[in-house]
Amino acid sequence: MSQKPFRLYDSLSRQVKVLETQEPNHLRFYSCGPTVYSYAHIGNFRSFVTSDLIVRTARAIGMKVTWVTNITDVGHLTEDDVADAQGEDKMERALRSKEGEQFNNVWELAEYYEDAYKEDWKHLNLVEPNVRPKATQHVREQILAAEELIDKGFAYETPTGVYFSVEKFPEYGKLSGNTQESLRKGVRDVVMDENKHDQSDFAVWKKDDKHLMQWFSPYGWGFPGWHIECSVMARAYLGDTIDLHSGGEDNKFPHHECEIAQSEALTGKPFCGHWVHTSHLQVNGQKMSKSLGNFYYVRGLMKDGVDPLAIRFALISGVYRKNLNFTDQGLVDAATNIDRFKRADETMKAGLEAKRAGENTLGTELEKLYDEALEAMCSDLNTPVAIAKSLEGAKLISKEGDSITLSSAQSAEKFLNLVNDLLGIVRGSFHLQAIQENTSNVDSSRIEALIQERKEAKASKNWARADEIRKALTEEGITLTDNPDGTTSWAQA
RNA sequence: GGUGCCGUGCCCAAGUGGCCUAAGGGGUCGGUCUGCAAAACCGUUAUUCGGCGGUUCGAAUCCGCCCGGCACCUCCA
Numbered sequence: 426m427s428q429k430p431f432r433l434y435d436s437l438s439r440q441v442k443v444l445e446t447q448e449p450n451h452l453r454f455y456s457c458g459p460t461v462y463s464y465a466h467i468g469n470f471r472s473f474v475t476s477d478l479i480v481r482t483a484r485a486i487g488m489k490v491t492w493v494t495n496i497t498d499v500g501h502l503t504e505d506d507v508a509d510a511q512g513e514d515k516m517e518r519a520l521r522s523k524e525g526e527q528f529n530n531v532w533e534l535a536e537y538y539e540d541a542y543k544e545d546w547k548h549l550n551l552v553e554p555n556v557r558p559k560a561t562q563h564v565r566e567q568i569l570a571a572e573e574l575i576d577k578g579f580a581y582e583t584p585t586g587v588y589f590s591v592e593k594f595p596e597y598g599k600l601s602g603n604t605q606e607s608l609r610k611g612v613r614d615v616v617m618d619e620n621k622h623d624q625s626d627f628a629v630w631k632k633d634d635k636h637l638m639q640w641f642s643p644y645g646w647g648f649p650g651w652h653i654e655c656s657v658m659a660r661a662y663l664g665d666t667i668d669l670h671s672g673g674e675d676n677k678f679p680h681h682e683c684e685i686a687q688s689e690a691l692t693g694k695p696f697c698g699h700w701v702h703t704s705h706l707q708v709n710g711q712k713m714s715k716s717l718g719n720f721y722y723v724r725g726l727m728k729d730g731v732d733p734l735a736i737r738f739a740l741i742s743g744v745y746r747k748n749l750n751f752t753d754q755g756l757v758d759a760a761t762n763i764d765r766f767k768r769a770d771e772t773m774k775a776g777l778e779a780k781r782a783g784e785n786t787l788g789t790e791l792e793k794l795y796d797e798a799l800e801a802m803c804s805d806l807n808t809p810v811a812i813a814k815s816l817e818g819a820k821l822i823s824k825e826g827d828s829i830t831l832s833s834a835q836s837a838e839k840f841l842n843l844v845n846d847l848l849g850i851v852r853g854s855f856h857l858q859a860i861q862e863n864t865s866n867v868d869s870s871r872i873e874a875l876i877q878e879r880k881e882a883k884a885s886k887n888w889a890r891a892d893e894i895r896k897a898l899t900e901e902g903i904t905l906t907d908n909p910d911g912t913t914s915w916a917q918a
Numbered sequence: 919g920g921u922g923c924c925g926u927g928c929c930c931a932a933g934u935g936g937c938c939u940a941a942g943g944g945g946u947c948g949g950u951c952u953g954c955a956a957a958a959c960c961g962u963u964a965u966u967c968g969g970c971g972g973u974u975c976g977a978a979u980c981c982g983c984c985c986g987g988c989a990c991c992u993c994c995a
Binding site for chain 1: 920921922923924929930931932933941942943944945952954955956957958959960987988989990991992993994995
């Protein structure tokens with residue numbers, strides 16, 4: 426098939442370029458997953474959604490995609506964003522925190538947050554990766570990689586661990602622009618380690634027989650360095666050279682820079698042809714940070730009655746390379762839009778059942794709109810335009826209402842399926858009402874009785890009494906809606 | 919200090935040299951429907967793109983300066 430070019434910004438060459446694959450029509454894609462020491466927040470999910478959209482778009486233009494996204498279940502040093510750091514371990518710290526009290530050990534803690542992450546993943550309607558490896562399943566390969574790096578002269582052993590020698594890899598800095606020169610100047614006091622040949626050298630293996638998660642290696646007890654896990658897992662599942670690698674913008678340095686150095690040192694081949702980095706999400710105009718404590722979680726928002734599809738919509742309502750401000754108003758706007766899709770979906774389904782004869786008034790226009798949406802996605806994931814086109818189609822479908830013909834409904838079904846496959850915002854696998862009904866403490870029989878009374882009042886044209894009942898319930902936070910078929914439904918605010 | 923990004927209507931947000939008298943959404947206002955509402959549907963809402971100057975036949979889009987915001991280098995995707 427003639428394949429549409431998929432244009433994406435590449436952080437390495439710093440330009441938008443067509444995504445190329447080594448094997449024709451088969452994308453090998455690796456994206457960095459979370460460290461499971463806490464719930465993943467919506468900022469984490471913004472970058473996961475970017476990866477999800479890449480996979481969806483690639484498949485929509487007929488590519489085969491092998492997608493690997495890891496789970497980091499080994500604790501890392503909390504200051505691991507310095508290429509090499511000494512610091513407190515994230516997992517260990519989480520275990521000692523208040524939330525950590527419920528776990529017997531770090532392994533349980535990691536497992537708990539891993540499950541939570543997968544649950545949130547489903548709620549946000551992310552497509553399942555082909556492989557979701559865990560760092561702890563690949564420690565053996567990480568040790569082998571450390572040995573090989575030493576053998577090849579790229580790494581050396583010290584009393585504290587095995588370190589990658591940055592000066593042996595002259596291209597270090599090509600991704601982040603952090604030259605070895607500028608790094609030397611930028612090194613903080615905390616990471617001074619006189620055993621290292623150069624302060625910008627980073628750990629491949631840390632020696633530590635006190636660590637809560639430790640493995641035995643030729644260097645004694647210890648645990649792997651953070652960056653080596655992704656190098657090893659990407660290679661294990663996707664080969665020496667992968668087509669695409671993604672992550673949050675903060676991963677660019679040091680994580681991805683170090684991955685490139687290690688992988689290319691090991692294989693002697695280019696590690697990855699295309700790099701994608703998602704900008705950080707801001708919340709109500711502020712950056713999300715631990716110190717500000719302004720994290721939003723998928724489960725927390727859902728508990729407040731937010732449809733997870735609306736969260737997803739809000740996350741993709743701006744292009745991934747620009748900072749996006751996540752606000753309460755934005756969520757409300759998103760929910761309204763999700764409803765538009767759901768309504769179109771209902772109109773379509775009703776039309777399929779009614780089997781009304783007549784012409785197909787939608788087909789041509791919907792096909793054009795979908796093509797435009799797909800084209801937008803192929804232009805560096807322009808989600809706002811893709812959404813605009815999809816919404817236009819949804820409006821056309823809804824407009825048909827009860828008079829939609831069978832052939833129009835069939836075109837609508839095709840369109841909505843395609844849009845849902847591309848953007849994942851038409852149908853969720855999760856039904857919000859289910860949890861809301863469980864958590865509701867409202868006396869529904871009393872409300873039903875009042876609705877019945879109001880219905881009788883309406884029948885006898887006693888509008889005053891009918892409005893009085895509705896007003897009283899509104900004050901309790903219950904909204905009544907009179908449906909066209911004469912029934913009245915209610916919802917809790 | 920180094921590096922990079924951004925400033926578009928009341929709000930969110932595309933567009934990065936002519937198809938822009940600037941997409942789409944939210945909100946507003948008006949209408950259809952409804953006993954009245956709500957919802958839905960239809961229509962309305964920027965001669966203008968932070969400011970000033972320049973390049974060009976032509977700029978929101980390129981260049982310069984200024985003002986404002988943000989990100990990474992340091993927790994965090």
